[in-house]
Amino acid sequence: MNDLLPIFDDGPSQPESAPLTQALSESQRDALRKSFAQLGILDARGQFAMVEELTGERITSVQELAAHHAQALIHRLDDRVASIGRRSTGNAWADREEDTWIDKL
Template identity: 30%
Template sequence: MTHEEPGLFDLPAAAPATPVIEEPRISPEQIASIRGAFDIAGIADMAERQEVIQGCVIRSISNIRELYSREVRQVLARIEGWGRKSESTSGSAWDNREEDTWIDKL
């Protein structure tokens, strides 16, 4: 190895870091749809609303406006399923399934 050849640790300069793209925040229409879903589900308590939303995102949020637009579908699905968890069920998971299986269709 001569002095003109690159050495083991002679790495090229690092490429410039890509700029951080800020994700779009929730829109007023999406906020209205979430609030409407809460009303339909009968979830009026603010602590319970925050618990539902916090269960969908992995970061801490203190206000609905901190949500990203991509998280709205998850939140709406969680709100829709929130009331179902309190329903008393009897029988097995097979008995309580909501959709027909291929066996049911025979």
């Protein structure tokens, strides 16, 4: 019973693989720049704070932002941009943007 399963074998080590996260694409960088500009968040400290608020990821440089987090960030920033100038009453029913089936009756 001294035989180990192959996955626990001390065989030859595997070469290090590439990182699991992809870097930002240039189009993602452009979208982020545009959204931050529209929101008036022009300094790095403010942008990093917004990244943390919207994604839950604390970064200290743009290179730390993975592509999949950037995509979520872009969508959330787009929502913020779209809500500029919209008044919020604090009532989700009153603040809804689309008609419900009840409104359509």
